Amino acid sequence: MHGGDFNTTTIHRRYAVGLMSGTSVDGIDAAVIELIGEPGGKPEVRLIAFENTPYPAIAREEIFALFDPKVATVDRVGRLNVWLGELFAKAALSVISKAGLSQADIAFIGSHGQTIYHAPDTQTVEGLNLHYTVQLGEGAVIAARTGITCVTDFRVADMAAGGQGAPLVPFTEYLLYREDKRTLLLQNIGGIGNMTVIPAGCAAEQVFAFDTGPGNMLIDGVVERLTEGTKKMDVGGEMARLGSIHFGLLKQLQQEPYYSLPLPKSTGRERFGSTYVDRLMEYQNEYDLSACDLVATTTMLTAWSIGDAYRRFVRVHNPADRIIVGGGGGYNPVLMDFLRQEMEPMGVEVLTQEEVGQSSDAKEAIAFALLADYTLARKPNNLPGVTGAQKPAVMGKVSYSC
Numbered sequence: 037m038h039g040g041d042f043n044t045t046t047i048h049r050r051y052a053v054g055l056m057s058g059t060s061v062d063g064i065d066a067a068v069i070e071l072i073g074e075p076g077g078k079p080e081v082r083l084i085a086f087e088n089t090p091y092p093a094i095a096r097e098e099i100f101a102l103f104d105p106k107v108a109t110v111d112r113v114g115r116l117n118v119w120l121g122e123l124f125a126k127a128a129l130s131v132i133s134k135a136g137l138s139q140a141d142i143a144f145i146g147s148h149g150q151t152i153y154h155a156p157d158t159q160t161v162e163g164l165n166l167h168y169t170v171q172l173g174e175g176a177v178i179a180a181r182t183g184i185t186c187v188t189d190f191r192v193a194d195m196a197a198g199g200q201g202a203p204l205v206p207f208t209e210y211l212l213y214r215e216d217k218r219t220l221l222l223q224n225i226g227g228i229g230n231m232t233v234i235p236a237g238c239a240a241e242q243v244f245a246f247d248t249g250p251g252n253m254l255i256d257g258v259v260e261r262l263t264e265g266t267k268k269m270d271v272g273g274e275m276a277r278l279g280s281i282h283f284g285l286l287k288q289l290q291q292e293p294y295y296s297l298p299l300p301k302s303t304g305r306e307r308f309g310s311t312y313v314d315r316l317m318e319y320q321n322e323y324d325l326s327a328c329d330l331v332a333t334t335t336m337l338t339a340w341s342i343g344d345a346y347r348r349f350v351r352v353h354n355p356a357d358r359i360i361v362g363g364g365g366g367y368n369p370v371l372m373d374f375l376r377q378e379m380e381p382m383g384v385e386v387l388t389q390e391e392v393g394q395s396s397d398a399k400e401a402i403a404f405a406l407l408a409d410y411t412l413a414r415k416p417n418n419l420p421g422v423t424g425a426q427k428p429a430v431m432g433k434v435s436y437s438c
């Protein structure tokens with residue numbers, strides 16, 4: 037099949053590539069999917085190939101450097117934008133070949149890019165309400181290197197319509213997971229934690245979602261500090277398993293105002309990034325905690341924040357049957373145990389994406405391919421009820437291939 041052939045036999049089957057790089061900056065997720073169904077409809081999705089390409093160390097360092105707005109000068113931002121465009125293009129070409137396909141087989145690429153700054157809350161300048169978000173990874177470069185039309189920069193259109201520009205994946209979760217009889221919570225535990233609520237038999241307007249708080253960001257942050265950079269994550273929850281939770285500190289951390297902010301809401305590194313980790317390191321001293329105690333307490337805080345979000349914002353009107361966990365946090369057994377302790381007493385079964393036959397690793401990359409399918413069909417692909425946008429928007433900017 038040729039991606040460019042829009043005749044009646046091929047129009048409903050096409051291959052697409054989705055690219056994602058999350059807030060943890062652990063590399064580029066690339067997926068090839070087959071979409072069966074009308075463009076911009078409710079397609080059947082088949083995962084053909086998936087690959088995670090770690091960033092070269094120098095690129096990762098530059099991304100982290102540019103999280104600091106004082107460091108992110110316009111020349112460095114411009115340079116990183118095309119640099120990441122090149123790396124995303126390579127990741128796309130590699131996964132296409134892993135799928136046993138050629139570029140000519142691929143109808144389009146949907147690429148999220150790398151968020152370096154996200155400012156969803158209104159800043160008023162001379163009566164103008166400004167909110168903004170910056171994702172890097174130039175679509176023109178991806179299209180030029182691959183010869184495939186590429187959709188990028190999804191979030192800004194939702195923000196222009198008054199939304200938070202996040203989360204965007206719930207639209208695709210509604211398309212792919214909705215059930216008639218069960219209310220589902222889809223919990224992503226990436227850098228940040230985010231929850232999508234899909235009530236049994238719901239319409240798109242009834243789906244809601246929000247960021248629950250830190251995902252792995254605080255755990256990764258403290259582990260990196262405590263091990264002087266030799267470890268980037270608590271692999272297998274090993275440190276947390278050896279520590280004890282300090283309930284006094286836990287209680288103090290639970291007072292963070294984000295948890296009680298009303299919906300819709302989203303958050304990021306601006307709140308739970310390195311400044312927050314600095315504070316956790318100070319608490320370690322103040323409470324005289326071992327390294328493992330601090331990791332255990334931070335891991336419990338992360339699990340608690342998900343349970344707390346469910347109790348506060350979901351349970352009364354949408355008692356859930358299942359919470360399906362995706363993202364790297366699902367690979368941390370201690371975090372998953374703590375989450376079970378939170379959720380099971382409330383009657384919510386805790387499962388991973390793999391346990392329901394999906395791929396946790398590929399989920400977000402798949403989502404951006406699916407969102408791009410809607411962009412190219414010129415159909416709205418945001419959920420105003422989720423992002424707080426005042427109206428539907430066709431998100432994504434198109435860089436056409438010749």
Ligand SMILES: Nc1ncnc2c1ncn2[C@@H]1O[C@H](COP(=O)(O)OP(=O)(O)OP(=O)(O)O)[C@@H](O)[C@H]1O
Binds near residue numbers: 060225253255362364
């Ligand atoms: N084996 C493991 N043991 C413990 N933690 C793990 C393991 N594998 C991954 N993780 C955690 O998952 C994180 C990566 O998660 P993920 O890839 O979902 O993040 P992301 O996509 O960058 O984030 P986001 O969804 O917020 O954009 C790692 O930084 C680490 O904290």
Ligand SMILES: CC(=O)N[C@H]1[C@@H]2OC[C@@H](O2)[C@@H](O)[C@@H]1O[C@H](C)C(=O)O
Binds near residue numbers: 400
């Ligand atoms: C601005 C930004 O990149 N936000 C991410 C981040 O990572 C998780 C959470 O915060 C979510 O809001 C979002 O990503 C997912 C892919 C989303 O938009 O659904």
